Amino acid sequence: MEIKYATTEDITAIAAVEAECFPPAEAATEEEFIERVKYYGNYFWLMYEDRKLIAFVDGFVTDEPDLTDEMYEKAAMHNEDGAWQMIFGVNTLPDYRRHGYAGKLIRRAIDDAKQQGRKGLVLTCKEKLIPYYTKFGFSDEGISDKSTHGNVVWHQMRLVF
Template identity: 85%
Template sequence: MNIKYATAEDITAVAEVEAECFPPAEAATEEEFIERIRYYGNHFWLMYEAEKLIAFVDGFVTDEEDLTDEMYEKAEMHNEKGAWQMIFGVNTLPAYRRNGYAGELIRRAIHDAKQQGRKGLVLTCKEKLVSYYAKFGFLDEGVSEKSTHGNAEWHQMRLAFDNRKLTK
């Protein structure tokens, strides 16, 4: 498997994977990915098997401590010098799930954020995935008051680098 950062050439494939992984109310559109990749393509971790995109993790960097719905919509809010790496999506095509690919991408995002001197990472997830992200060191901060993206209930989770040992 090959992991790389996103470029304009990846936009269609990224949008297709997203559409397979999230319901329409929660999935980003191709137009949104055009902006996201333009502003922070180096914060997309893409996993390819040969020429096929099978999984990706993406999100921007900010000094804001909490993930908000506005962040999904406004790629220009990205601040390359920000303290926190936000994770907007963890996507794996259904046929490739349960092989550890998402975990590999999450560990890579954690590693990169640590190497870049960030305070840590923040993501939101549905309750059924809280225990999954906890395996990587994320702590559940409860139901988010700042994100109701797609009219869903999201738990905000944070991995702060203070006193944590990360494995690669």
């Protein structure tokens, strides 16, 4: 398994994995990933197996303490010197789930954020995934009033260093 950061060469594979992992109303498009990789490709943690993208975690850095829907839409809001690492997506192809790959990528994102001096990480998830993220040290802050992305009820989770 190889973990690397995203470049423009990875965009088609990223969009394909995202489309397989999320319903259309929640999945980012290839065009959105072009913008995201342009602004914060080094905040995509990609896992490849034999030149096939099998999982990735992505998000940007900001001084804003809460994850908002606007952040998904405006890649230029990325602030390289921001205090918080946001996590927008945790994706693993269905055939590769339950092998710890997503966990390995989440731990890598946590380690990178620590090394970069961030305050911590923030993500949103569906209620059924709260126990999964608490295993990594995230705390549930309740239902987000700032994100209804894809018309879904999201819980905001935070990991503070």
